[in-house]
Amino acid sequence: GAGVSQSPRYKVTKRGQDVALRCDPISGHVSLYWYRQALGQGPEFLTYFNYEAQQDKSGLPNDRFSAERPEGSISTLTIQRTEQRDSAMYRCASSSRTGASGNTIYFGEGSWLTVV
Amino acid sequence: SQQGEEDPQALSIQEGENATMNCSYKTSINNLQWYRQNSGRGLVHLILIRSNEREKHSGRLRVTLDTSKKSSSLLITASRAADTASYFCATVRQAAGNKLTFGGGTRVLVKP
Numbered sequence: 001g002a003g004v005s006q007s008p009r010y011k012v013t014k015r016g017q018d019v020a021l022r023c024d025p026i027s028g029h030v031s032l033y034w035y036r037q038a039l040g041q042g043p044e045f046l047t048y049f050n051y052e053a054q055q056d057k058s059g060l061p062n063d064r065f066s067a068e069r070p071e072g073s074i075s076t077l078t079i080q081r082t083e084q085r086d087s088a089m090y091r092c093a094s095s096s097r098t099g100a101s102g103n104t105i106y107f108g109e110g111s112w113l114t115v116v
Numbered sequence: 117s118q119q120g121e122e123d124p125q126a127l128s129i130q131e132g133e134n135a136t137m138n139c140s141y142k143t144s145i146n147n148l149q150w151y152r153q154n155s156g157r158g159l160v161h162l163i164l165i166r167s168n169e170r171e172k173h174s175g176r177l178r179v180t181l182d183t184s185k186k187s188s189s190l191l192i193t194a195s196r197a198a199d200t201a202s203y204f205c206a207t208v209r210q211a212a213g214n215k216l217t218f219g220g221g222t223r224v225l226v227k228p
Contacts, residue, residue, distance in 0.1 A: 033215065033216070035218075041220055041221070042204050042206075042218035042219050042220045042221050043159065043204070043216075043218045044218070045215055045216070045217060045218075048215055055214075056215060091158075091159065093159075098214075104161050104164065105149075105161060105216060106161070107151075107158050107159040107160075107161075108158060109157060109158040110158065
């Protein structure tokens with residue numbers, strides 16, 4: 001596709017359920033990033049991949065959060081046993097070269113997660 | 117944690133006026149980038165300035181970088197109602213794993 005595509009765009013889930021958020025980066029982009037953004041705040045880094053390798057997962061809040069990119073293209077962010085504090089927009093981004101230094105990062109429109 | 121802090125947090129101006137917002141950061145960086153987020157939409161990359169650059173222009177946007185003061189500014193000239201958005205600075209530090217670290221943003225309202 002032309003841009004970074006995320007699905008679902010909106011997800012309402014009950015507390016305790018697992019959620020999987022999908023990101024389809026721009027074709028050929030090697031780096032893929034996940035961010036979380038609460039209302040009125042800036043995006044907060046979660047994790048990123050170069051190809052299929054997870055380079056940095058220091059931003060994942062706890063072990064309920066995990067991400068994978070098994071074939072170096074589509075990525076899934078999974079949140080297990082969701083809690084209300086997980087409610088936020090989850091943004092995916094990609095870049096054509098590895099890392100953010102000197103590269104333009106393209107963001108998707110995000111997945112809004114509401115945990116009730 | 118967020119590396120960049122924008123100032124002011126909110127800005128309201130009339131169409132045609134200039135809008136200036138500032139970003140301060142704590143540690144040395146490789147580059148600094150500015151993004152725009154319209155209400156409910158994605159983040160759009162505006163401009164990237166490298167640590168060895170002092171000023172950059174793109175259309176009505178002018179970005180400056182002062183590494184000695186660890187600060188950057190974004191100037192939007194001749195603002196339009198369509199410039200209403202949140203603006204974020206984001207820094208990249210190779211030592212921090214080569215990823216973008218965002219500030220809290222400046223919310224700009226341009227009144228017609």
